[in-house]
Amino acid sequence: MGAGNYDAMCAQCHLAPGLGASELSKGLYPAPPNLSKVTVNPAAAFWVIKHGIKASGMPAWGMSMSDDDVWSLVAFLQQLPRLDEERYRQLVAGSAGHSHGGMPTAGGTQNATEAHPDDEHDGRHGHQRMNEEHHGAKR
Numbered sequence: 470m471g472a473g474n475y476d477a478m479c480a481q482c483h484l485a486p487g488l489g490a491s492e493l494s495k496g497l498y499p500a501p502p503n504l505s506k507v508t509v510n511p512a513a514a515f516w517v518i519k520h521g522i523k524a525s526g527m528p529a530w531g532m533s534m535s536d537d538d539v540w541s542l543v544a545f546l547q548q549l550p551r552l553d554e555e556r557y558r559q560l561v562a563g564s565a566g567h568s569h570g571g572m573p574t575a576g577g578t579q580n581a582t583e584a585h586p587d588d589e590h591d592g593r594h595g596h597q598r599m600n601e602e603h604h605g606a607k608r
């Protein structure tokens with residue numbers, strides 16, 4: 470479940486099997502760890518994904534994602550360093566794409582990795598949960 474969200478929201482900075490350093494991953498300081506190479510502690514990763522890291526490039530995703538969606542990402546991170554490119558692509562394609570908030574990406578699995586960033590990254594499209602849980606929490 471976490472694969473599609475990882476590919477849409479995290480891989481630009483944290484990379485993926487078969488994905489070389491990106492402009493973002495090279496340009497950020499402190500540098501984002503390559504999560505396709507290092508395994509992170511699940512509890513620490515959950516906190517960091519939810520709350521972000523102050524004064525770094527690491528955003529807080531808890532504004533737009535439920536705890537369950539964050540845990541799905543944490544679970545995926547435990548597998549990620551063991552995946553080759555083919556397996557990574559399979560998992561991304563087999564997940565519901567950029568799906569947190571209960572809105573599968575239009576066009577389904579195939580397009581999830583190719584969709585334009587403008588459609589994918591604002592984290593606001595059609596989020597019912599955001600309105601329910603995070604009303605007033607937007608920055």
Ligand code: HEC
Nearest residue numbers: 478479482497499500501502509514517522525526527542
């Ligand atoms: C714009 C770039 C960017 C994006 C997008 C991003 N991160 Fe990060 N992330 C960072 C940076 C930079 C750090 C390291 C900050 C530091 O060392 O102080 C970091 C740190 C982390 C860490 C802590 C790693 C450790 O060694 O403890 C985790 C886990 C993490 N990110 C997961 C994610 C996940 C999951 C996503 C997608 C939902 C994501 N990040 C999206 C830039 C990003």
